[in-house]
Amino acid sequence: MTIRALRLSESDDVAVVTVAVSPGDTVLGVVATDSVPAGHKIALRRIGAGEVVRKYAQPIGVAAADIAVGQHVHSHNLALGDHRAGTIGGTVPAAQPDPVLTPEKSGFAGYLRASGDVGTRNAIGVIASVNCSATVVQRIARQFENRLPPGVDAVVPLTHSSGCGMSRSGDGFETLERTLVGYARNPNFGGVLMIGLGCEVAQIDDMLARHGLEPGPRLRTLTIQGAGGTAQAIAQGTAIVAELAEEAATDRRTMRPASDLILGLQCGGSDAWSGVTANPALGAATDLLVAAGGTAFLSETPEIYGAEHLLLARAANPDVARALEARIAWWEEYAARNGASLDNNPSPGNKAGGLTTIFEKSLGAVAKAGTAPLSDVLLYAERRRTHGLVFMDSPGYDPCSATGQVASGANLLAFTTGRGSVFGGRTTPCLKLASNAALARAMADDIDIDCSAVLDGVSVAEMGARIFDMMLKTASGQPTKSEVLGVGDFEFVPWQLGAWM
Incomplete structure (x- = not known):
């Protein structure tokens, strides 16, 4: 019996199985020796203890024990090791060509305010x-x-x-x-x-x-x-x-260019498919927005940990790179001061969905930022200074991170999920993107877009174009599923820092 699986890069040591695998099943020419749940990783080669393990053509950790061909690769035999991903063979993909925008997909109907900013809601x-x-x-x-x-x-x-x-x-x-x-x-x-x-x-x-x-x-x-x-x-x-x-009530929508959109990028309740379907597709939509002159905020600093070398390589100038490095260093010190580790992530739900280390989770999370240059780095809730792809520092806790993005000026949010999330915003509409079809069916009242078609042959670029089109419709007033449900009264969660006295 041949089981479908995905090897995301020719240099990868593991593949992600699309359905549950039993011992004896054949996966990409490899005979499984373990039971491997859907979304989890199977070894495609023998990996010695201490060797780097790659997925997305990037290090996701080191083998904590010898791993045989066909074994399940997860928390029992994969660990972070003592090094940052970017220092143990992390590579930077080649720059992608700018996406092509058609005129009919470059504008939306929004509220022009006296400040010059444009709202998607009133x-x-x-x-x-x-x-x-x-x-x-x-x-x-x-x-x-x-x-x-x-x-x-x-x-x-x-x-x-x-x-x-x-x-x-x-x-x-x-x-x-x-x-x-x-x-x-x-x-x-x-x-x-x-x-x-x-x-x-x-x-x-x-x-x-x-x-x-x-x-x-x-x-x-x-x-x-x-x-x-x-x-x-x-x-x-x-x-x-x-x-x-x-x-x-006297305000009226007028046609505005897509450059007036400020998109907050979020992911929560991630699974192994998030980094394969929903996040790359959102990244393609982000590239379309940036190419149109718009702005996208990537955030959740603990959840880029292990993939920051990809962003540093895209920094528009050395000052931007130094600013991002400074935020990573701050988080390392902050976590240590509070007796924590940045590898406290992934959450139990993430791990059940197939994500093993923070490096693996971060590589999938960064995919939603597309391929555009990194133009700026902001503190939490700091006001936007430029267009393009911007990093806004924040915790990985979704409501807190989204709160900071809205405070920085986001007038639209896009939120990918694999395990299921019910986040919504009444201040700023939030599109929910499912990474897999089972979730899209099970939580149909919460999910706006099912990105699982990527597993059935729809290109990431095409799915990104669908997301971008939905973004423009939502910005023009089409309600999201969370707005229909009336979700958003309690999702205002400012980041609390410092001493309380």
Whole structure:
């Protein structure tokens, strides 16, 4: 019996089986000696203990024991070793030609804001500066359920667990401030109300002034203490949001070039197919967007670990390369300081899906960034400075990473998944891309695009073109599956750094 399997490069030591393999089955001319679950790796040659093991033509670790031809290759016999992937034979693929765009696939209907940025949605944001105002924010948003004026997509409550009990300087405060201000200026909002308690560390007026924002008709502020208490704050805030919604209802979509799209790239609940189907296909769509002058944010720094040499080789200049190296070094020190290792990744679900080491996971994750040059490196939630492929530092935790991307200006998100994810965004629409057909069927209400057709002969380039087309339709107002479900009220998760006092 011959079992279908994929050898992703001629130099690979392993193949990925597409269906479960039993001992005695033949895979690419190799007789299996073990049971190998679908999506997992089988050895194509004898690999001695300590030898580098390659997939994607890149090192994914070293053999922790002798591995015979036909054996299952996974956590029991594959480890990271003592070296970074880029120092043990990692190679850089040749540059790909720029993709060709047709005129009908180069624009979308968006909301041009006074700032010059363009929104893909027209929502009202109600943002808590501190956890103390979270209940008031939620109660105000609740008043507008099922009674929004036509043309306004949602009233979005954004609450968190910080804003006080912290130093007014340092990484923790600065990161929170960038996040809150970034959301206040995101073009998917037609109006914003920021609400504080009044005595917190994260003072709204100071925060806005430091980032060049001023209250006005589309950006309003309120404190509970200044309003006269909870009930008064809810009443006054409700009236303000009604005014903002009335103003935003006059906004109209106009045709905009794809260069106005800012795409946040995410992957979560990954499996072995993520790096074969969904992530490369999203990478092809990313290349189309960058070729059209748009911007894409790659993030999740712990999940590029082991594949950073591929990005460093694509850095637009030495300063960009040094900035990325600095973020990798910061994460190594941060993990060590907290008694952790960057190889705490992959998660149990990732490993069950066939991913063994962080190098393997990272190589698949980086594929969603396509082949464009790396034009800039940003801190978490730092405002975008340039077009093209940009790296924004963030944890690998998906809601936290996506929160930073939206704060940096993302007006659209694309999220690949192999095990299944239910992330959604009401501020910024999120397209969900499945890596395999079983997931696409099982979670059809959550998945927007099934990328498994790549396993059936559809080219990565063609699947990327389909994704790009869906991106433009979504940016023009077509709802995502998560928007239809109403997901997104609780996915605002700012990165919490520094000491709490």
